[in-house]
Amino acid sequence: MTKIHVYFMPGMAASSLIFERIKLPAETYEMHFLEWISPKKNESLKEYAKRMAENIKHQNVILVGVSFGGILVQEMKPFVNPKMVIIISSVKSNAEFPKRMKIANTTKAYKLIPTKLFQNMELLAKFTFGSTILKQKIKLYEKFLSIRDKNYLDWAIEEIINWDRIEIDNEIIHIHGDADEVFPIKYIRNCIPVKGGTHIMIITKYRWLNENLPKIMLDNYRN
Numbered sequence: 030m031t032k033i034h035v036y037f038m039p040g041m042a043a044s045s046l047i048f049e050r051i052k053l054p055a056e057t058y059e060m061h062f063l064e065w066i067s068p069k070k071n072e073s074l075k076e077y078a079k080r081m082a083e084n085i086k087h088q089n090v091i092l093v094g095v096s097f098g099g100i101l102v103q104e105m106k107p108f109v110n111p112k113m114v115i116i117i118s119s120v121k122s123n124a125e126f127p128k129r130m131k132i133a134n135t136t137k138a139y140k141l142i143p144t145k146l147f148q149n150m151e152l153l154a155k156f157t158f159g160s161t162i163l164k165q166k167i168k169l170y171e172k173f174l175s176i177r178d179k180n181y182l183d184w185a186i187e188e189i190i191n192w193d194r195i196e197i198d199n200e201i202i203h204i205h206g207d208a209d210e211v212f213p214i215k216y217i218r219n220c221i222p223v224k225g226g227t228h229i230m231i232i233t234k235y236r237w238l239n240e241n242l243p244k245i246m247l248d249n250y251r252n
Contacts (some may be wrong), residue, residue, distance in 0.1 A: 034087040040096030052234035078104035
């Protein structure tokens with residue numbers, strides 16, 4: 030049997046190590062891990078997505094993106110023509126943003142975020158994963174959040190806040206925790222809910238994902 034190639038894209042500032050506990054049946058799937066690359070000056074998200082799509086080396090792939098990575102894989106879709114796109118702890122359009130992000134877009138308040146302070150791991154972890162991060166796990170977050178370049182962070186925050194997708198692509202499969210602080214589930218439409226899942230459930234709910242992802246993938250791959 031020809032294996033199904035699955036490409037994983039981590040969230041903002043994170044490395045592919047966030048997927049280290051995700052296991053798919055090796056006889057059916059081959060896992061590939063994408064990493065953030067440095068954005069070019071004034072590069073749009075679509076331009077960045079086109080460049081990132083050059084890393085996809087197979088046909089009929091499954092793209093899986095977490096948080097900002099979920100936004101990115103949706104932008105990569107036209108350049109890749111994947112068999113399936115799955116987003117986790119993310120959004121399908123800017124209509125699913127919480128109010129604070131919509132206000133940030135209107136007021137441009139995100140430009141005031143002192144990203145140079147994100148050299149402090151606790152601040153970066155809180156901004157990226159939500160306020161539920163635990164101080165005793167800072168070393169763990171340091172392992173996952175490897176990108177602290179100010180130019181990348183400025184670019185990423187601006188591209189998230191200003192994401193211009195209005196209409197939801199109904200082909201997107203959306204898995205979302207009911208305790209997500211960054212993208213509260215009350216603003217999310219048509220998702221597969223995960224009880225107790227927070228914004229970092231790719232790490233904390235890996236057992237649920239390992240049990241359910243293969244079935245979700247196979248059921249939709251056949252369609």
